[in-house]
Amino acid sequence: MARIIDRYGRRLTYVRISVTDRCNFRCRYCMPPSGIRWVPHEAILSYEEILGLCGVLEELGIEKIRFTGGEPLVRKGFVDFLYRLRERHPQLQVAVTTNGSLLKKWAHRLADLSLTALNISLDTISKDKFFYITRGGNLEEVISGIDAFRSHSDAPIKVNAVLIKDFNDNEEDISAIITFASSRKAIPRFIEFMPLDGDVWSCGRFISADNMIEVLRAMGYTRLFDEEGQNSGPAMYLQNPFTGQRVGIIAAVSRHFCSRCNRLRVTAMGEMRSCLFADSGVNLKEPLSSGDFEEVRNRIMECVAAKPQSWMGLKTSSQHMSQIGG
Template sequence: MKDEVGRQIDYLRVSITDRCNLRCFYCMPEDGVQTKDCQEILRYEELYRIIKAATELGIDKVRLTGGEPLVRKGVLDFIERIKALGIKDLSLTTNGTLLPKYAADLKAAGLDRVNISLDTLQAEKFAEISRAKLPLSQVLLGIKEARLAGLEPLKLNVVLIKGINDEEIEDFAKLTYDNQLSVRFIELMPLGESYDWAQDRYISIFEIKERLRKLAALNPVNKPQGNGPAKYYRLAGAKGKLGFISFISDHFCSNCNRVRLTADGFVKPCLHADSEHNLKEVLRTGANDAELKEALEMAILAKPEQGLSQEAKTNLELNQRQMSQIGG
C-alpha cells in the first residue's frame, strides 16, 4: 500500500485504550483525561477486523499503544489472535509498570518486543513526572523482566524536557555501554498538555548529540530502511545503541511509513495533522470486509505530504486530543 506521494505504508500503530495508570505531566492532565464510555471504545473484535484489513493492504508491522495498553483486560488473547494474521513485527509501547507481571506471558502470546517510556532514572523525579504512586523500581524491574522474557530488541524512549530531565542525558547514554538495548532521545512536541510551554522547554537533537560527543565518539549505525523514525548511533565501546527522533528539528515526513488508529476508532494518517477518518462508524453501520478495507485505504491515501506544514502547525492548537488519547 502506497499513499498518494509514493510512500510505502506498512506500519500501523493501534491504541487499544485511552486509560493509563500514570499521569505524566506532558501527556495528560493531573486528574487524567475524560475517559471514553466503553461503548465508544472499539471492541477487540472490531480492532481485529481493522488490523486484518490493514494486513491485506500490506501492513506487516503493528504496534499496540494506549494510554497504557496493559491496563486493558484481555490483551494477551488479543495479541495471540492478531499475531496469527502473519504480522512480521508485533510490538507494544508501555510505561513498564506492569511488565513484571506480564512480560513472560506477552512473549508467549506472540509479542515480539517492547518499547518502554522512561524519562528519568531518579526515583523522586519519576514521582514528579508521573504524578503517580507507582515507584521507579517497578519500571526498572519491568525492564529486567522484559529482557529475561526475550522481548527484544528492547528500546527505552526518553522525552527530553529542559529543566526537568536534561541533566540526565549522559546517564541514559551510559546505559548502552554494558547493555544491548537502545536508548532513544525524543524531541518534545507541542501537542496536548505541552502545547503552551513546549517551546520554552524544547531541546534539539543537535544539542543532545553535541553533549554526547564529549563522552565518546558517536558513530552512525546502519539500520533497515523504513523501520521507524530514529537515526541510530553507537558510543565508541558501547554494546547498545542511541537513537535520535527529531520530530521538530529534522522531520522525517518524506520517509514516514505509518498511520495511527485511536482507541475510539479514528484513523489519523499523520500525528501532526488534525484530520481523522471514522472507521468505527464504518464498522457499526454494517460494512463488510471489502468496504472496511476500502475505507482504510482512503484514510491512508489522505496522508499529508508534510505533517509539519503551516496548516498542520495551526491544527496542533486546534487538536483537542491529548497525546495519551492518540497513542503516541
C-alpha cells in the first residue's frame, strides 16, 4: 500500500470529508446570528464523486475517513451512501461526526455499519443552555438519539464539548457532561474554542487546556497521557484513578498538535485542505466529476506538498466552520 508522507515526515492516514455545509442547528461558535448562505446542491460533491475519492485515498494509504457536515444526517441518502462505501471499501475505517438530533431515526442502520467511531457534538446537558447555544435545538432529541444508537451498538462514542468562558466552563457543567457520557459508555472530550472565524470567535470567551486541566485535577483526575495508535486523535487524556473514567482535552490553540497531525480534509464543495486553518486548498471536484482519477491523485499530492508545519501564522480561512467541515 502506498503511503502519503509530507515534507515534514508526517505520515497522513486520516481524511475528514464534509458531505454538506447545511445544518439544522445554528451554534453560536459555528455560525453568525444571520446564518450563512447555503451552497447550491449541484455545487457539492455527489455521492458517486465521494466514492471515487475514497477509492483514490485508500490506494494512497489513507486508513480512516470521517464524514462530517454541517450535519451529515440532514443530507438525503447519507446512510445509504455509507452502506455503499462499506461494500466497496470494507477495509477503510469509517467514522461519523453528528450533532445527534437526527440520530434516533438512523441509529439501527448506523449500528449495522460497525463504525470505527461516532462523535457527538454536545456542549451542555442543560436544556436551557442547549437551546441557547444551538439557537433552538432540542436536547431531548439528541439524548434519545445517543441512547438509541448505544442500545444497538458497542461502537466507541465520543461526546465533544467546546468550552466557552462563562457558559459551560464551571465544574458543575463539566462534571455533568462527564457523568452523562460515562452513563452512555462514551468518552467526554473538551475542546478549546478555536479562532477560526472572526464573526463568532472571541478571545474573551476562550478557555485554555491548562484551565480545563486545573478544573479536572480539582475533580480528582490525575494521570495525563496522549491517545495511542497511528490513527489516534488530537486529544490528550486525564484519568480518574478511582473510577478509571477517561476525559479528553483537545488543545488545538494553546498546545497545538501540528507536529503529529496525520490528516487532510475535504469540504462539501470538493476542495481539499491540508489544514483546518488554511485559507484555500485544491479543487478535487473538477477531476472527480470527469472521472480523471490520475489528476485527483496529482491534486491530492499537491495539497500534501503545501501542508504547513504549523497553523500558527497562517492567514486563516474566511469560511465558517460548517462550510469547511470541522
